[in-house]
Amino acid sequence: MSETREAEQPVTAVSAGSAHHRRTWGDLPTVLRRGIVLVALLGAWQLSTLFMTGAQAQLMRGPLEVGEAIVDGFARGDLVDATLTTLRILLLSMAIGIVVAALLTTFAMWSKLGDDILNLLTAMINPLPAIALLPLAMIWIGLNTTALVVIIANAVIWPLAINVSTGFRTVNPTLLAVGRNIGLSGWRLVRGVYLPAALPHIVSGIKTGWAFGWRTIIAAELVFGVAGEGGGLGYFINYARFFNRTEDMFAGIVTIMIIGIAFDLLFSLLERKTVIKWGMKTA
C-alpha cells in the first residue's frame, strides 16, 4: 500500500508545479467531494419541502424532520427494536445459508453428481426472486419468523454456493501442487490452500448473499406487515403508514439505507484488509 502512495506523489508534484494548472473539482479529496454532493442533495430535499403545501406537504418530510424522527424512534426504542429484529433474523438466516452453502459445495467438490445437482439447483433457483416464494412459505409454514428465515436463507444460499464453488474450482493448480508438495492433504489442504485461495470469491459470495438477503427481508417484512404480523423494519414502515406517520416511514427507509451502506463499507474494509492487500483482487 505504501508503494501506491509513493507512486502517486510524483504525479501530484508535477501537476502542482505546472504553470497552467488550476485546482478543479477532480483534485479535491474524494471524501470532500462526496460530502459536498451529499450536503447539496440534502439541501435540495429540504428546499423542496418548503414549497409544498396542503396534502402534498402532509405526505412529504424534509431531512431535518426525518433526522429528528430517527432520533425519536431510537429514543422511544421501537425503531431500535425493529432494526435489531430485522438484523437478528437476517444474521440467523445468513448463518444457516452459509452452512448449507458450505455443505452443498463440499458435496459438489467431492462428487460429480453433487456438482451436477448444485449446478442445476443454482441455475433453476438463483434467477427466481426469493420473495416469490413467500406466499408458499406463508401457507406451508405460517406467518412466523420461521417462514422468514426459510425465505432469507434461500436467498443467501445460491449466490454464496455458486461463488464458493467457482472459487474452489478455479484455485490455481500450481498453488495446489505446492500445497501437496509441502505435505498438505485432505482437510489441511482445504484450510491451507483452497479456502484462502478462494477467498476473493467467498467474500464476493457473502457480499451478494447479504445484498439479496437484505432486500428480501425488507420486502418480506412489508408483506408480513400488511398481514399484521412481525416486528422488523418493513413492519415498522407499514405500521407508520397505518397511523399516517409520514416522518416514521421516511425514518424507516433512511435507516434501511444507512444499514445497507454500513454493511457495504464493512465488506469493502474486509476486502481492503485481505484480498486487495494480498493483490488477489484489484481495488
Added chain:
Amino acid sequence: MTTNTSHAGSTQSASGAGTPLLSVQHAKIGYVVNRETHVAVGDVSFEVRQGEKIMLLGPSGCGKSTLLKAVAGFLGLFDGQIRLAGRETLKPGPDRAVVFQEFDQLFPWKTVRDNIVHPQRVIGRARSEAERRSDEYLELMKLTQAADRYPHQLSGGMKQRVAIARALALDPMILLMDEPFGALDAQTRSRLQRELIDVAARTNVTLLFVTHSIQEAVYVGDRVVVLGNAPSTVQEVVDVSALDDPSTLEFTSTQEHLRSLLAIDDDELGNLAFE
C-alpha cells in the same frame, strides 16, 4: 565452502557412490486422455548421487516436466521405478521440494517470510526454529529487505528466489526445479543461475533441474541427461562438472556437442540452437 570448490566437492561426494540418492529405472510415464494412452517418457534410466546437480535437457514436449512430476510424486508410472533413498516416490512430499516455473507459486496471502516459515511449520518444525531458518535463507537469497512484503509486490526474479528459499528451508533430500528461470529476462536469468550455483555449493543440496537451455545445462550442472523426442529415452549423459566458464573452449565445444545431440532427432531445433 566457496563456489570454486563446489565442483571438486561434487566429485568427492561421488565417493559415497555405493547407493545413488535418486534412481530412475526404466521409467515409462504418460497420460491417459479420452481413454487414449499417450506416452511422454518412453524408457528413461539415470541416477543422481548425493550433492550432485543433474540437468534434464531435451526438446520441448519430450517429457521433462512429466518426469519431474513423477519424481515429485504427482504422477504415477506406467512402468519402471523411481526411488529416492531406496523408497519409491509414490506420493508428493517435502523431501522432494519443488520449484516451479510459474511466478504465482507463492501463497499470495502470506508475506515473503511467512511463505518460507509456513511450510516448515507444516513439516512439524517449531516456530522459533522455522523463523530462525527462514531468516537464514532470506539472507542467503538476498531477500531480507523484502521479507515483510507480499508476493504481488515482488519482481519475477524475486518471486523465484523466494520459491528457492522456501524449498531449501525444508532441507529436502533433493531439490526439483522445472525451468525455474524460464520466464525471466536474460540478465536476471544469468544472475539467478550464478546465485543458484553459489547456494547449492553452500548447502550441498542435490539438484534435479529441468531446462531446455543448453547454456544453462552446461553452466549450472554437473551432469546433463539428454532426452530425445517423445516417447523419450536417454540420448547421452554428459559430464559438465568441470565447466563453469562460458568463455572457455571446452565450454563452447560441449555446448556444440549437446546441440548436435539434440539435433539428431529434432526438427524443432530452431528455438534451442541459439539460446
